[in-house]
Structures are given as structure tokens and as C-alpha cells.
Amino acid sequence: MLRQYELVERVRAYHPSVDEDRLNRAYVFSVAKHGSQKRASGDPYFSHPIEVAGLMTDLKLDEDTIITALLHDTVEDTLTTVEEIGAKFGEDVARLVDGVTKLSKIEAQTEDERAAENLRKFLLAISDDLRVLLVKLADRLHNMRTLHYIRSEDKRRRIARETMDIYAPLAERVGMYEYMREMQLLAFEQLEPDAYKTITGRLAAIREEGGDQLIAVANAIAFALEEKGIEAEVEGREKHPYSIWKKMQERHVSFEQLTDIIAFRIVTPNVADCYKALGVMHGRWKMVPGRFKDYISTPKRNGYKSIHTTLMFDRNRRVEVQIRSKDMHRDSEVGLAAHWGYKQSERPDGQASWIRDLVEILETSQDAEELLEHTRMAMYQDRIFAFTPKGALHQLPKGATPIDFAYAVHTDLGDRTVGAKINGRHVPLRTPIDNGDMVEILKSANQAPQPSWLSYVTTGKARAAIRRYVRHQERSELIQLGQMMYEEIVDRLPTKIGKKALAAAVERLDIGSEDDLMHAIGMRRLSDRDVTEALIPGHSADWKDRDYPGQDRAISIRGLTPGVAYELADCCLPVPGDRIVGLRRKGETVVVHAIDCARLADGTDADWIDLRWGPDSEGAAARLRITLQHRPGSMAEVAGIFGLHKANILNIRLVGRDGPFQTFEIDLEVHDLQHLMRIVSATRASDAVAQADRVYGD
Known part of the structure; x- marks a missing residue:
């Protein structure tokens, strides 16, 4: 546990003008308020907020955030009030502590309702100030580090599941990949203990057997860059155990079948050298098609920038390589926290766009289950990039459709969508968008969201707007x-x-x-x-x-x-x-x-x-059972009759064969009963048709 003077010295190292007296008072206040409270490990409870404050100093965060970390549990776990904190440490700290406290449990509600209410309060708090999220992520990370002290397996698994489902994705969304990876690893150990032991054991064996190979590949990359006069740091590492397990599940392969469990990182002084290094890599070794991503020119939604490529080394061994500048590397480790340091000028303006989307979902979700569904959709899925005709870039989850794209541009555009073009070609609205597609949305003032869209939209924002x-x-x-x-x-x-x-x-x-x-x-x-x-x-x-x-x-x-x-x-x-x-x-x-x-x-x-029905009622679906002679052109002749009578075919199903005859059930869109009877009569008159009747559904 950090001592009082050690915490102050850490902050002074990057913020020489810090108010030391205020930090000291917050430290003492936290220790006094938590008093004799104990953690599951047996340590004094106040050791937890002090360690969380230490994590905040690693991110070089401002004074108010450090104090918030020290006090974040006082309102929930002691008799302290938000008003008391405001009087002693200022309204900003009181507001931040209150925001972190929003996740207090509501025991009277069901599990889903409690989780949804916690998430609802939390999203509102972080939409007001992202520092609330930074403190909460550090709080959860430290709790995960000490999770093994909790005796109840069910409780450990519940906390691990919550971490995997909510906090790790939130850390990823603000670009705090180190936090995300450690949370996932600790949660993975609790949720899949056998898989965790197997994969970490295999990685340890590879480390013992092939440590020299890791060094050899890193040296080969460094030598190739040095030959071309490119200054760079090269580092090799194993893939994250949870990432390996996830790939095994998605690809349905064994550990031995994975070929890219080792990754290398090249860190250059600037962006120009990133592309020079990429040229050297692709010139020296063959790249694996389909495994190249340029997140520098098109950053991820959380601001992440890097170039990813996979190369074929000797003996057809695949090696993943990431190339980034020093600034990008710093941002990739701590994400938005890198812009929330003690210098006011470095802080980002306004909310992150994904938080705005989450708050919009929050305002439109009807119940707990819907809120959790939409929020998870917004946070979890892998992303693709698509462009408007004017070149504006939008990120969407894999499998997104033009409806999702329209709502990503603007809610009103989504509501008015009647059609879409992808790369200049008309497509059905349920067509999945591929990475790099140019999407043009066709709209009409008379259009409104259709309930059928819910069957194929993938984004929480689109689903929430349609349901609303x-x-x-x-x-x-x-x-x-x-x-x-x-x-x-x-x-x-x-x-x-x-x-x-x-x-x-x-x-x-x-x-x-x-x-x-x-x-x-x-x-x-x-x-x-x-x-x-x-x-x-x-x-x-x-x-x-x-x-x-x-x-x-x-x-x-x-x-x-x-x-x-x-x-x-x-x-x-x-x-x-x-x-x-x-x-x-x-x-x-x-x-x-x-x-x-x-x-x-x-x-x-x-x-x-x-x-x-009333006059001018809309048309409806009707079903015909038609028996055709099994000869070329029979179905085309019947389809021509439908077209002549302006009836759209909705579905065709073969229901039976009897020698030279085939029987189909055909769903048609008709105006009314008279329209349907005219079609039946015309169909019966065809030489290709042996029998035609209306049938009544299932």
C-alpha cells in the first residue's frame, strides 16, 4: 500500500504545483472514515482507495481525480455525505465521487433490473465527466486483482462476468487496452478455469522451448529496419490468453491449429516512419492477404491508431506485426486517460461519440432487458468502416446494414430511409456492409421506421430508435x-x-x-x-x-x-x-x-x-396451392400471369411431387378478394396448371 508521502511524491513528479495539503487531507480523511473496515483479504479497507489513487497517478491524472479515487467509497460504505465532501474538497470532487457512487447496488430489484439500473446511472455519470469512468475502471481493476480472496465461488463468478460484460468493453471503448487485457485475463481465470490453466500452461511451455525464436524474429525485424535507416523499437510478446481462447471458440480450432499466437510491435518516432517500416516489412516478407488493417488513416472509434499486418516468416510461420509511433503507443495503453492529465489544455472537448450514442439509447430504452441488449450491442462488436458519398467516415459493427448506417449518420435519416446504394449499386436494406464500402441512403419524407427492420439491424442505436x-x-x-x-x-x-x-x-x-x-x-x-x-x-x-x-x-x-x-x-x-x-x-x-x-x-x-376492412384498405398476403405439369417453362408461365395481374410473389415452396406433376404453395401480395379471384381464374385457365386453389394459411 502506498504511504501518504509516496502518493504525494508521485503526483509532484508530473504536477509540481499540486496542492499537497489538499492531497494529504484527502488521504487522512479516507483512512479515518473507513477506520477498522476490512477487505476479504484481511487488509484494512482504506488500502483499496489508496491503491486506486496510485493507479490514477500512473495515468498522470489531475488533482481532483486523485482525490476522487481516495474518497470514491466513502459515500457508499461510510456515513460520509456528498455535501460533506463538497464542503471539504470542493464541488467538482463531490460531483465526481457522486458519479462513481452511482453504481451502488439496488437489492430490491431483479438481477437484470439491477444491472440495467446500475448501467443507466453509470452512463449518465460518465456522459457528464469521463473522469468518473477512469476512476471506476481503476476501482474495478484493483478489485479484480484481489478477487481470489473472496470465498464464495458464485460471487467471484458474478463479479467476473460483470467485469467481462461491462467494464472490459468500457475500457476498450476509451482505448485503455492494458486495463482491458488485465480485466479480461482475471475474469477469464474465474469464468473458464480449466481453459485458463490449459492455455497459460501451453504458453509457458512455448516460452521455455522457443524463447530463442522470439528473440531471433525480433532481431530479424530490427536488422531489416536498421538496414533501411529506420530508427525503431521492436518488441515480441505472446498473444493474450483470453484472446487466444476467443479465437479458438470463434474458429472452432485447437490451440495447435492457431498460427498467430506471437505478435511483434514496432514503435517508431513519427507517423512517416510507420509507413516506411511497413514498406520494409512487406518488401522483406510476404504478407498474409486479408490480414492488413490501417488504423492510422482510419482510427478506431476510441481513437486507437496503429498498422496491423501479418507476415510469413521462415517455415511458413505466421507472425502478426503492429506498427505505431511513440505517441500512438502511449495512447493505445491508456487511451482517453492520456488526454485527461493535469494540463487543462490537453483535455478533450465534449463527449466521445460512442457515449453520446449510449446516452441516446439510455433515453429510448423501455425496460431493463432492452437497455442491456442495446448497450452491449453498442459496446462489444468488432468494427468496420464505411463512407458517405461525401467521404465522411462512420464506424459500425460487423454485419451492419444500410439501416444501421443511416441511423449512425442521423436518427432522422434512419427514420426516413426507403432504399440504399452500396458502391453505386441498389441493394436490399438487409444487405451487410463490407469494410470500406461507400453507402448512399435514399430517403422520403413519407417514410417511417418499419417493424420488420428489427429482424436485421445490428446496432443498439438503430434498434432503440425503431422500437421507440x-x-x-x-x-x-x-x-x-x-x-x-x-x-x-x-x-x-x-x-x-x-x-x-x-x-x-x-x-x-x-x-x-x-x-x-x-x-x-x-x-x-x-x-x-x-x-x-x-x-x-x-x-x-x-x-x-x-x-x-x-x-x-x-x-x-x-x-x-x-x-x-x-x-x-x-x-x-x-x-x-x-x-x-x-x-x-x-x-x-x-x-x-x-x-x-x-x-x-x-x-x-x-x-x-x-x-x-373499410374503403381503400391496404392489400394483404394470400396463399395459393398450384399443381403444375413438370415441364420447362411451366413456372415461368404462372409467374407471367401474376405479373400481368400486378401481384408480387412473396414466397414459393414446393410441397409435393406426384409423377409428372409438382405442387407449390405460393404467397402473393394482392389488393383484395376480387383481385385474388381474378388471379385464381387466370391461373386455372393456363395449360401448364392442373389445379389452382386458395388455401388458408398453416
Whole structure:
């Protein structure tokens, strides 16, 4: 543990004008407040915040951050208040300590809710000041170093999992790779102890057997650079054990099959020498295609810069080489912390862009599970680079689509996307973007986010924005549907109902507002009897269920969106023109069936609502079963009939063979029942078709 004078001397070494008295008072305050508290190791508890402060001095952080590290547990673990810290050490320190304290556990909630709430508070705190994150990462790193003292295996694994899932990715996102690697290694040891022992044992054996080879390769690289007059430091190292295990899992290979477990780093004085060194490497040894990345010209989102390449040395041995300048090397080890030193002028302005994205996700996520899902998506995945037509660069996770790209540029652009071009070619919106692609987004003021996009977007920002719109649209349309159902209920009452009775009903039901009432009716959280009783107390005793069906009172679903306010049943695939009825179960949207659907008999637990399509209803999917003669051109002839009648083919499935005949089920997009019948008639008239009928779903 650092002694008081040692801590002060460390800070003075890079910040000669530091307020020593203030540092000393903070040190003494932390020791006094934690008093006789002990850690799992048996050490005095105050040794922990002092060691965290020592980690902050390694990063050459400012005075307020060092004091925050000393005091970061006092509010959570002692009787100290934020106000007391503010009075003794200033409002900035109080704000930082309060930010670090935001991750205090909320025991009353479920595991996911607790994790989400911790993450929510933490993200808000770091969006205000990144120093909160730096202190918290150092706090977690020191806790991981002493994790083995905790007796409970379950507790150790829980802390290790939290570290692997949240803190290591956060360290990577701010470029603190040393912190990230050590956290991953310590967590890996707890989560996969057998794999940890096996891989570290293999690495130790390689070290004993091939230590001379490591030196030989490093010397060969250094000699090749020296021959060309390039000054550089060359260092060889083994790959990180967790990184090796991850590659084994992803590639489904054994340890022996991995060929790039050794990496070398070349550190040059400046950027120009980086590219000179790269030329020497590629001129002297063959490079492995597909394994070259230039993060100097296109840095990672966290600011990381370096050139990565893989070379073939003697005996076809693959060797990974990283080339960077001294400044890049410093930044790669401590990331954003390198810009948060004691010199105010070096500090970065504003939030990191990825933190802005996380805060936007935070504001739009509906529940704990959604927040954790979106945040993990934003933090974890490997990145690619794509360009706008004007050359602006955007980083995205692997597998990202044009929808993800549009939302990365601007939320409004994502909302209005109708199409995309990749490298000048029109592509479907679900097309994955490759590294280096130029993406042009086509938009329309009349477009809105589609629920179907959720099946293929990969970024948390895009998913959160789409879900936010769908939730808003769903509520709006369910209010509209509930209003129509309310009017139908009121029509059956023996007396007219005015605004006063409606307001009284809202109050009796304790439901908030008229819109909330209509939404509850649309979602069947209230039955017709409940609404009647709230409007005219005592009247529900005389209520008689309506006779079904009653087409004269049918509710029009015109203007409502399929999949939002209602769903078309897969069992009968109704189309406009079919006689329809809705089944409404508690907490679910209305499911629309054709009147002769066999599945309606299963709807005894649901309210039945008489529905009608309304004029100008949107088209729907219909299914045909067509038996064709098995000869060239038969399917083309049928497809031509569909095209002539302007019906889009949605899906084709072969369902049977019978000698010279084949039977297909074909899903078509049709306008209405008449449109469908014209298509069926035209199909039956074809010589290629033996039989054609409409079928009702599954």
C-alpha cells in the first residue's frame, strides 16, 4: 500500500504545483472514515482507495481525480455525505465521487433490473465527466486483482462476468487496452478455469522451448529496419490468453491449429516512419492477404491508431506485426486517460461519440432487458468502416446494414430511409456492409421506421430508435382502435353519454387520462362491462352481451397498420373483401380472422369484435396451392400471369411431387378478394396448371 508521502511524491513528479495539503487531507480523511473496515483479504479497507489513487497517478491524472479515487467509497460504505465532501474538497470532487457512487447496488430489484439500473446511472455519470469512468475502471481493476480472496465461488463468478460484460468493453471503448487485457485475463481465470490453466500452461511451455525464436524474429525485424535507416523499437510478446481462447471458440480450432499466437510491435518516432517500416516489412516478407488493417488513416472509434499486418516468416510461420509511433503507443495503453492529465489544455472537448450514442439509447430504452441488449450491442462488436458519398467516415459493427448506417449518420435519416446504394449499386436494406464500402441512403419524407427492420439491424442505436417509433405508433393506433370500440359500447347504452360521464369514468377507473382509457380498451385491459360500470355505475348488472355477428356495427380497421394495431392471422390469411372478425385477448393486439376460419373455435378466452376492412384498405398476403405439369417453362408461365395481374410473389415452396406433376404453395401480395379471384381464374385457365386453389394459411 502506498504511504501518504509516496502518493504525494508521485503526483509532484508530473504536477509540481499540486496542492499537497489538499492531497494529504484527502488521504487522512479516507483512512479515518473507513477506520477498522476490512477487505476479504484481511487488509484494512482504506488500502483499496489508496491503491486506486496510485493507479490514477500512473495515468498522470489531475488533482481532483486523485482525490476522487481516495474518497470514491466513502459515500457508499461510510456515513460520509456528498455535501460533506463538497464542503471539504470542493464541488467538482463531490460531483465526481457522486458519479462513481452511482453504481451502488439496488437489492430490491431483479438481477437484470439491477444491472440495467446500475448501467443507466453509470452512463449518465460518465456522459457528464469521463473522469468518473477512469476512476471506476481503476476501482474495478484493483478489485479484480484481489478477487481470489473472496470465498464464495458464485460471487467471484458474478463479479467476473460483470467485469467481462461491462467494464472490459468500457475500457476498450476509451482505448485503455492494458486495463482491458488485465480485466479480461482475471475474469477469464474465474469464468473458464480449466481453459485458463490449459492455455497459460501451453504458453509457458512455448516460452521455455522457443524463447530463442522470439528473440531471433525480433532481431530479424530490427536488422531489416536498421538496414533501411529506420530508427525503431521492436518488441515480441505472446498473444493474450483470453484472446487466444476467443479465437479458438470463434474458429472452432485447437490451440495447435492457431498460427498467430506471437505478435511483434514496432514503435517508431513519427507517423512517416510507420509507413516506411511497413514498406520494409512487406518488401522483406510476404504478407498474409486479408490480414492488413490501417488504423492510422482510419482510427478506431476510441481513437486507437496503429498498422496491423501479418507476415510469413521462415517455415511458413505466421507472425502478426503492429506498427505505431511513440505517441500512438502511449495512447493505445491508456487511451482517453492520456488526454485527461493535469494540463487543462490537453483535455478533450465534449463527449466521445460512442457515449453520446449510449446516452441516446439510455433515453429510448423501455425496460431493463432492452437497455442491456442495446448497450452491449453498442459496446462489444468488432468494427468496420464505411463512407458517405461525401467521404465522411462512420464506424459500425460487423454485419451492419444500410439501416444501421443511416441511423449512425442521423436518427432522422434512419427514420426516413426507403432504399440504399452500396458502391453505386441498389441493394436490399438487409444487405451487410463490407469494410470500406461507400453507402448512399435514399430517403422520403413519407417514410417511417418499419417493424420488420428489427429482424436485421445490428446496432443498439438503430434498434432503440425503431422500437421507440413502433411503441409510439402502436400506442397511437391502439388509442384509435380503443376509441372506436368505446363508441360502439356507448351506442349500446340506454342513454346518451357526454364528456362529463367520460371524465368521471376515467377518475373511477384511476387510469390517468382519456387516451390511457382508450389504450386500455384497445388492449383489453378493461372489458366492455368494466367500461359500462365506470360510465353508469350499477348499469353493468343489466348488461347483455351483444349477439355476434352484427355487421351493422362492425368497426373499420382502415388506417390502422398491420402488425401494430392488429395482426392478420396466419391460420386463414384474410384479405380485404373477406368477412372478418377480431379476437382480442388481454394485453395483446387484435388478431383478425376470416369469418369461416376453423381456429375461431379456439377463441373462447377472447373478446370477439366484429370488424370490416373499410374503403381503400391496404392489400394483404394470400396463399395459393398450384399443381403444375413438370415441364420447362411451366413456372415461368404462372409467374407471367401474376405479373400481368400486378401481384408480387412473396414466397414459393414446393410441397409435393406426384409423377409428372409438382405442387407449390405460393404467397402473393394482392389488393383484395376480387383481385385474388381474378388471379385464381387466370391461373386455372393456363395449360401448364392442373389445379389452382386458395388455401388458408398453416
